[in-house]
Amino acid sequence: MGYKKVCLNCKKAFSQGTNFDLIYDSNCPDCGDKMFQVNQKFKPPKKADDKQWLVVKFLIENGFRYQSIYNTINDEVSKVPYPVKMSEAKDFVIIYGSQKLS
Numbered sequence: 001m002g003y004k005k006v007c008l009n010c011k012k013a014f015s016q017g018t019n020f021d022l023i024y025d026s027n028c029p030d031c032g033d034k035m036f037q038v039n040q041k042f043k044p045p046k047k048a049d050d051k052q053w054l055v056v057k058f059l060i061e062n063g064f065r066y067q068s069i070y071n072t073i074n075d076e077v078s079k080v081p082y083p084v085k086m087s088e089a090k091d092f093v094i095i096y097g098s099q100k101l102s
Helices: 050-061 086-095
Strands: 003-007 012-015 036-039 069-073 076-080
Touching: 050 086
Parallel strands: none
Antiparallel strands: 003 012, 003 036, 069 076
């Protein structure tokens, strides 16, 4: 298990390995903007996919770092997939807001 750092401006993700003692705030080596730490399972969209990157940016800025999100229905817990459309992302943030990261 590791993590990734994402630059929302450059639309790039960098794998950071598994040494959690080395977690620190960092800036993008290309543009200097703040990078965000996300779950290692995050699969960045293609750089040219502007619509998908807007969804990623919206989710990250609202506290969802591609960590696992769960839904409970009738005492059954299931993992929720991350949205791919902005309309879905807005609902996702409202419905699962209690699971966002600070």
